[in-house]
Amino acid sequence: MTSLRRGLRLALLLAVPLGCAHAEAPSGGGGAAAADPTAAPSAKAPGAKAVEEHVFLYPLDEALAAARDVLESHDYDVGPFGDNTQLVTRWRHDGPRVADQPSVPLHLRRYYVQGQALSPRHSVVRIFRIDREEAKTEPGTPREELDLAAELAPRDAQEGNTGAGGDPEGWRQFVASGMELSNRDRPRTEPNERIGMKTQTRLKDPNDLRRQLGESPTFAGQYRMPTQDELRGRNEQGLRDAPYEAELVARLEQFPSLEFVGGAADVPPPPAPAGAPPYTEAWLAESGGMPFTKGGPCGEPVAGLEPLAQPGSNILVGEQLGTRELPAAVGNMACQLATAGRTVLLGLSLPSDEQGAVDAYVRSAGTRQDQDALLAQRSWRQVPRDGRSSRALLVLLERVRRWRAGGLAIQPIAFDAREERGNEREAAMAERLIKRRRMEPETVLLVLGGNYHASAAGGVLWSRSFEPLGHRLERAGLQPRSLDTAFERGTRWACNVNRHREAECRVYASSPSAASATPPGTPLGITLFASKSSEGFHGLLHVGRITASLPALPPRSPVASR
Incomplete structure (x- = not known):
């Protein structure tokens, strides 16, 4: 032809x-x-x-x-x-x-x-x-x-x-x-x-x-x-x-996932029938099991953590929101630090006004009713659902509950701000973490949040005046060590703006940038740089192939991909 x-x-x-x-x-x-x-x-x-x-x-x-x-x-x-x-x-x-x-x-x-x-x-x-x-x-x-x-x-x-x-x-x-x-x-x-x-x-x-x-x-x-x-x-x-x-x-x-603050929320789910198993029982076993959880009480060891394990250390992990691997890896880090005798403050991207519900859950027996009480909080029901209210995060809290019951000193800290946006939100998050750090100077502060928040460099692609959480902690003299996620192409639950100018939250493929790509077969571990990168990171946390973690509460009206 x-x-x-x-x-x-x-x-x-x-x-x-x-x-x-x-x-x-x-x-x-x-x-x-x-x-x-x-x-x-x-x-x-x-x-x-x-x-x-x-x-x-x-x-x-x-x-x-x-x-x-x-x-x-x-x-x-x-x-x-x-x-x-x-x-x-x-x-x-x-x-x-x-x-x-x-x-x-x-x-x-x-x-x-x-x-x-x-x-x-x-x-x-x-x-x-x-x-x-x-x-x-x-x-x-x-x-x-x-x-x-x-x-x-x-x-x-x-x-x-x-x-x-x-x-x-x-x-x-x-x-x-x-x-x-x-x-x-x-x-x-x-x-x-x-x-x-x-x-x-x-x-x-x-x-x-x-x-x-x-x-x-x-x-x-x-x-x-x-x-x-x-x-x-x-x-x-x-x-x-x-x-x-x-x-x-x-x-x-490679787009940054949207994070929503304020706005509407679904009504709480109806009470579970008597004797219903906890949600996390099935989620821990799905898709061949939660990543990195095998290999002992703490799961697979995180190589390269020792240089960051000193009392008073501040570790920020910048995650791809909505994956199973990052909450699992950070949980292993918290357990590994606590097993070595450290008291760990585990910062999570949950609104600070839900701290009481988080404390109640990690002190509970972890029943279905206990999990329903936690999921009744507004952040888990927010519309639309972004990657911060994932199944993997609830599994992390369940693992923390079990470790605490076994005597490990791990305290989850809900540090996010519910209504603030932009620099006001970063300032509110930094203020809460700085206050808690100064109350307990010998603890290890381990924070899991979106990688733009974890960066210790000022400014981002869309705003030169944006001052991330990590940069604010550095200016306050906390000397944080910020780790970006290094991964292989996989999937994540993320929110983006579609061709119709609507927020569309679903499973997306996710490819690493040149700076965050990890070679196939790289084991779970940390690589530190000789100096802070231009993106504001001091090293990488290698997690391999990433897989999406769906919202803990399925959206009542999901926005399907068009």
């Missing part, structure tokens, strides 16, 4: 392979969602062959909309193409102006995006960079740009195909270079979101996203493109674009 419209469906020569994921959706019984780990896009040697694809936990229309945002952020004009599972940009001049050098060819560049729906909630998106050189001609008439467009698809017009690929005149909107800028600001008529799809390829098993390219017909032939196809033309080369695909991963899987 020589038509451009069909040719675009084929992927160009692969330069950068991606990893893949296979995710486990929440079951009817409430099992924790999980995703197989995968690396973010990274450069490979030219000609390297991919074995697997990166699978997003997004419907294809949302993933394509994010890809469009990536390209538009670099000032490319993007439009739909073909069956609307694809996008294409206009040609654009890329390189120095050569008006005084007529013999120097023009370097033109465009991008082609190929999307594939694997299920209603799983998709693959590939971004290709297409470069070509054209002999420079002096701009004389507006017909020049149409001639360049017609050159791209002469046979389409002869064959009578329709659409942008079959009508040379239709290619005007996609052509832009040093010779043509007149249409750059043309108002769009197509919608900027909710891109429609005509076809979908469903997974045989929606819980398994691993796709071996050599075995799956879904990806058959995706790296081959006929050399005579009009898309390639003269002096033209197409490659997978690793930087833009990495930006797409960052938009979809």
